[in-house]
Amino acid sequence: MTKRAVVAGIGHYLPERVVPNSEFEKSLDTSDEWIRARSGIERRHFAAEGQTTSNLATQAAQAALDDAGLTPDDIDALIVATSTADLTFPSAATMVQAQLGMRQGFAFDVQAVCAGFVFAMANANALIVSGQVKRVMVIGAETFSRIMDWTDRSTCVLFGDGAGAMVLEAQDGTGDNADRGILSVDLNSDGNYRDILYVDGGVSTNTTGHLRMEGKEVFRHAIEKLAATAATALGKIGLDGSDIDWIVPHQANIRIIQGTARKMGLSMDNVVVTVQDHGNTSAASIPLALSVGKARGQIKTGDLLVTEAIGGGLAWGSVVLRW
Template sequence: MNTVRSVIKGVGAYLPARVITNEDIAKIVDTSDDWIAARTGIRERHIVADGELTSTMGTHAAKAALADAGLEADDIDLIVLATSTPDQTFPATAVTIQAELGINHGAAFDVQAVCSGFIFALATADNYLKGGQFKRALVIGSEAFSRILDWEDRSTCVLFGDGAAAVVVEAQKLNGAMSDRGILATCLRSDGRYRDKLYVDGGPSSTGTVGYVRMDGPEVFRHAVTKISEVIGDTLDIAGYQVSDIDWFVPHQANKRILDGAARKLGLDPSRVVITVDKHANTSAASIPLALNTACVDGRIKEGDLVLLEAMGGGFTWGALLIRW
């Protein structure tokens, strides 16, 4: 019996050229490299240049993913972009990327689940592909968070960076041993009771302004490890796997203390955790695909590996996704 699975065909990434170190931020607000690194694990982050947009970065990442997959833009019939920093209120930034790639068929739209956005976007594309509505998708995470930061608020401005990454996903009919390939299970959650713990204090219908990121750090941290661990357990149960089966854990790169705490709670070998937060900071919906790209380029993730993704973001939203590479 054939099983339709969404298989990852290629990955690609883009980071802005400008790098801001912790020492650079210490010249702006009252902080230090030691203070930031000890509490977050972050050493530096990339920041968009003037005129560089979420769509600009997303297009670069999409082209890199297509090249890695050995495909042309016309081979894609679905684009799902995860972002909280769209170019405009509307239209969706995904359609700008679609046009930049020269695609005029299929569908393109944005998904907004903040730092969980890439998990939600990939799960969305997976369902469309398995349902037979589309054949190949570009799933992109692209964020220009530096544009919504209050650079006088040291509790948030030290945490975030900009960047984009993408994956090409293809619907394939698999059978026998090969049916255990591609996206095996997804689990998505949200709870709006916590929306005031991590949010932006602006919006078209509330203030008519863009606003800035505001966060209750201790509360976010308190909920993160528990919610992440629970959704990972649910995802593994759906697919019939255990933590010991995981080859690589690619979490949202928010804070190294959260990553370490989740790994300990799950009993995961720290050497199996892909960490890029030191170089990228928190790039929201772009963080997981950026980490995926890093681990693929350096040879850690190989065909046949069991890869677990997870994230938690404002809302709260959280989720996990299991892939046989």
């Protein structure tokens, strides 16, 4: 028998404040039409004053626990993927652990920007497959509104805040690609592309910093690398694009999502899209989309999913799983 990391529960949380595109027209040379045409985004959520990444993550984690019918005491490890942790340290994950009332196990953060949830799932899968744990809570959570330059219309209109969480549980499988759970993983990074997507500040530079992005360059890399990593992950288990029920991509830009689907030879009817409602929530976007996709009735037990993401680093990767 083969150990598989199977999805036992999924949940998400979005801050109450909804920010439509029209709100940016008051302070920027932009419009709802301009933002929609270039990104597909119509609205996003912003955290309230004093509402932190760990707060959002805890709400999403509780929703995932409720969906799984579990309690915090049933979780052995907790991983938070984020680039906007509350503090330099301790980790956001240990804060979530405390807020949930989880007194056992261990917790840590993963930082791979928009690809963070894919990297976190890969870590959770390794912990489960190796037999170190039975259940892992994997969370993607961000408050990107805290690192925006509100004078830069090319970036500040694209991002939002939110959190999504998934409980992965060890179950026995047969070892073939018909198993439920995570079937394959492909991870990549190339630090030579740092300057096309980064925050221009940090602890060792004694500055807070804002997000900076070369949009055209990111777009160019995204479609090629996302399609390639998905094909690699599928190839590892003897599958290809024709076997996919759903692509659940990082929700950065509708044109990237459409371009990736075309390159993979798939219709947009096979893609879970939430970017119009959430904007780019970085590491939170894939678990948010998974949770919303399930709630909509799109994602069903037995469906084959590919999740793929690219973020600053550059870091990119994909996970193939059967729901």
